[in-house]
Amino acid sequence: MADIKGLYEHADALFARVASYYHDIGKIKMPEYFAENYTYLADKHDSITPKISSIVIANHIREGLELARREKLPPRIRAVIAQHHGTALMAHFYNKAVQGMEARLAEALENEFRYNGPKPQSREAAIIMIADAVEVASRALNEPTPARLRGLVDDIIRTFRDDEQFEQCNLTMAELHCVAESFQRVLAGIHHRVNSNYSYPKTAAKSAAGE
Numbered sequence: 001m002a003d004i005k006g007l008y009e010h011a012d013a014l015f016a017r018v019a020s021y022y023h024d025i026g027k028i029k030m031p032e033y034f035a036e037n038y039t040y041l042a043d044k045h046d047s048i049t050p051k052i053s054s055i056v057i058a059n060h061i062r063e064g065l066e067l068a069r070r071e072k073l074p075p076r077i078r079a080v081i082a083q084h085h086g087t088a089l090m091a092h093f094y095n096k097a098v099q100g101m102e103a104r105l106a107e108a109l110e111n112e113f114r115y116n117g118p119k120p121q122s123r124e125a126a127i128i129m130i131a132d133a134v135e136v137a138s139r140a141l142n143e144p145t146p147a148r149l150r151g152l153v154d155d156i157i158r159t160f161r162d163d164e165q166f167e168q169c170n171l172t173m174a175e176l177h178c179v180a181e182s183f184q185r186v187l188a189g190i191h192h193r194v195n196s197n198y199s200y201p202k203t204a205a206k207s208a209a210g211e
Contacts, residue, residue, distance in 0.1 A: 010175075011123040019080040020128050022073060026064025026081070030056060035136055050097035054090045054113050061085065061115065083125040084132060086165040087117040120169040127179060129165065130157055134183050144191040150184040 027034050033044050033056050045053045064081040094113035098106035120126035133156045141148055157176055160166060166176070 011127065015076065016124040016127055019077050019124060020131065022064075022068065022077050023080050023084045023128055023132070024060065024064065025067050026060035026062065028067075029060070029063045033057065034060070035139075045093075050093040051112065054093045057090060057093070058115055079121065080125045080128055083118055083120045083122075084129050085115040085117075086119040086129060086160070087114050088129075088160065088163060088165055089114050119165050119167065122169055123171055123175070126166055126169040126171050130160065130179060131183065133160075134187070138187050138191070141191075144187070146184065146188045149187045149191065150180065153180045153183045153187070 031037050033053075048056075061082060065078060068078045068081055089110065090113045094110065097113065098109060101109075120129055130153075134153055137152055137156060138144060138149060141152065157180055161176065171179075
């Protein structure tokens with residue numbers, strides 16, 4: 001508990017909560033292309049190329065910033081909108097695009113399937129980045145046991161860490177461990193209340209770091 005308290009002393013919990021309300025406002029322009037809306041809609045990405053899909057998905061950052069400026073949201077909120085995907089790879093669309101391609105050619109295309117960034121500049125932006133990915137990916141677990149949820153959270157954090165997404169926000173390994181513990185508890189509480197007979201569409205987790 002002391003470690004968790006230390007993390008909260010270095011991050012603004014109220015700001016993180018408020019910023020999380022606004023971080024995805026750019027999705028209102030084309031909501032049907034995002035995983036959280038697939039429950040009752042066909043997957044729009046099935047009818048377009050992976051490259052076009054990546055452009056549509058990445059554009060929600062630009063659209064969100066334009067809306068935030070128009071509505072005069074504070075600079076700190078706008079920063080989270082810009083940073084909450086960092087320069088992460090939209091893995092699902094990238095993997096579709098390079099399927100069957102030579103490794104050297106696939107590697108050359110990688111930057112075309114990354115968000116424009118910047119990487120998270122604050123603890124709050126990094127935590128929202130993790131939360132965003134975890135929330136999407138957790139919907140696809142058919143049996144969301146506490147162990148599976150913790151494994152999912154750890155995998156997502158490890159992917160971002162290994163991709164150097166946290167290098168500019170000063171999050172320590174101990175703090176990332178606290179974040180993982182906190183998210184696992186929250187997810188376990190959520191999924192404990194969900195009807196186990198309901199299976200969320202697997203398309204919701206096509207790219208935990210990219211949608």
